[in-house]
Amino acid sequence: MKKILLNSVIIAMCGFTGQGFAMTSLSDQELSVVDAQALLNLEKASDSSQGLNFFKLSVEALMELNVNIKTLQLGCGGSNGAGACDINISNLALSGLNTGTDTTGSPSFGTTERASTSASIANPFIEFAIKGNSAATREIIGFRLGAENILGLLTLGTDNTQNPTDGIQSFSGYMKMAQTTGRSSTQAAIFGTANDQKISGNLKALGNSRKFTSTPGVAGNNGITVPSMRVDFTMPETIVTGTRMSQATVRGIRSTIASIPLAAAESGKTLPGNVMGTPNFSNDQLHVAFPALISLLGLELGTEALFKMGAGSSLDNLNLDITFEQALSMIHNIPLKGTGGYLSLQSQAVQWQGTDAKDIAQPGWWMSFKDPIQLGYLETTDKVDISYVLPQVATAISDFLLRPENLIDVNALEAVGSLLDTPVVRKLNIDVGKFTNYSTGTPASLTLSDKLLNNQNVTSNCFGGHKFC
Structure with a gap:
């Protein structure tokens, strides 16, 4: 019985090899017309107006993340001056997007605890900006970490008070506040x-x-x-x-x-x-x-x-x-509804590929959100x-x-x-x-x-x- 089964398997495998399921070698020309999706993508782009080449390595994946950061301090001192930081944010949290709002209009999660949700980060990437084409003189001007889309709730600080001591203390970057109404x-x-x-x-x-x-x-x-x-x-x-x-x-x-x-x-x-x-x-x-x-x-x-x-x-x-003049430390809720964003470091002003015309990353650390941020209905308490x-x-x-x-x-x-x-x-x-x-x-x-x-x-x-x- 065992010999009969073994012979049957060998005959079946031989039958498959005669069909189109076997691996076939392809020439370079044949490979060039094949479309497929890779986990890692490496792209190169050039911007002659800035004299820069951009090399971008992206991951075609969807990541889920829930994170709390007690203190985010970047670019303290340095070329932008002593005694301050390019980015200084305390009690920063990223979670899943809220499911609704409470009676004050603030984000709420219904019966679900916020800590049990996760933000969705689509297609994260790292990109380098390089000046020059000669291998001997090329210089890395800057790099950035980002994602094509972020869906989640970003909060900054813990308490909505008149003079908060946490949240955004210093911000270098670019963001758009969407048109909204208030009272x-x-x-x-x-x-x-x-x-x-x-x-x-x-x-x-x-x-x-x-x-x-x-x-x-x-x-x-x-x-x-x-x-x-x-x-x-x-x-x-x-x-x-x-x-x-x-x-x-x-x-x-x-x-x-x-x-x-x-x-x-x-x-x-x-x-x-x-x-x-x-x-x-x-x-x-x-x-x-x-x-x-x-x-x-x-x-x-x-x-x-x-x-x-x-x-x-x-x-x-x-x-x-x-x-309206508002301390950034009094803005706590930033809903990210499919917004692209990045965090970068550069030694000179750089307009990264695919960003808004007015989003010019300045020397030092820079944080950017591409799409308008919906702050919701604004109502002052006093x-x-x-x-x-x-x-x-x-x-x-x-x-x-x-x-x-x-x-x-x-x-x-x-x-x-x-x-x-x-x-x-x-x-x-x-x-x-x-x-x-x-x-x-x-x-x-x-x-x-x-x-x-x-x-x-x-x-x-x-x-x-x-x-x-």
Whole structure:
């Protein structure tokens, strides 16, 4: 029986060798037309504008990684100067991408612990930049480690606080923050009590027109209440790039406040829904001065008056141009959704192959993320002080009130009453839209610095309730 089985196997093997399954030698020309996938790929590219050759060794593989790094310090001292590092990040963690967000908008993982997830890193590579073609004079200018795609959550720091001592302390590199929206709340303020908040306009009384100007600091000038309000804004896509940065600056954030109430609502109506709390307008009034209404026996009468905003008064269509200055240490959550990225070291400025035109790696260590990073809906936790905006608002109000069609007509009874300190009351809906227009006017500018963001709470990448491990 054993002999029969052995003979059968030998006959079967001989039968297979007569078919196309046997290995066949190929010429170089035949090999050149064969497509296949290798585990390791070596590519060469040249950039004559930089005088560099690039040699890239990549691994055609998908890696999974969950890692915590207590301190990442690269390029400390050196050619970029003593006393600082090119990259200095503490409590850095990389895990799988979050599955959702919590009530603050911060990343959450549902019933799964973050520490049990892994980031996916596709096609990791190492690349060298070499200057010169002669074997005797060639020089390695730099190298980089990277991946074609990274899917995961990168967190920096452990606590979302006003003055964090961990996270990004110094960053050299390139990243784009994707366009997003957000909201802030303003602090209540009193307008018209400072000299840089004077307003002017035209009034007509006793048949004559006069220019009036408010007079801060004079008795009876109590100012006008500006209530606390929720303000929505849109942040444009922004490139953050540079060497040893500790702060990101985002310009061109736009917001329009449709209506700011300057007095109580009219009977049967309510204040706009974005007004916070219950503002008290009862003591509001402005003191204004103007040329005399009456000259009698060498005396000039009617050179001042008190003015109150009537019910339903408002400041409408105020356009804001906001600059957002944020410490990088207060940005904790960076979701990587298929983003390519790399970490490099170079002795001169290098634009690595396949990177954005503005991603020029500077001498020293450099970290880069290719695709825009989605920071999500941005909402500040504390209220914004708008006192810097009030002088600009005063200018816009004066531009409106000085136009001929917005002249304030004061009747004889009101003119006489003003002599007895009876306030002139007018409902004014001051539309400053055309005066603060982004293209033809001057939008009010506001700078927000180091605002605590609701959606930057950090989910620990540890088991057992530890903040960092």
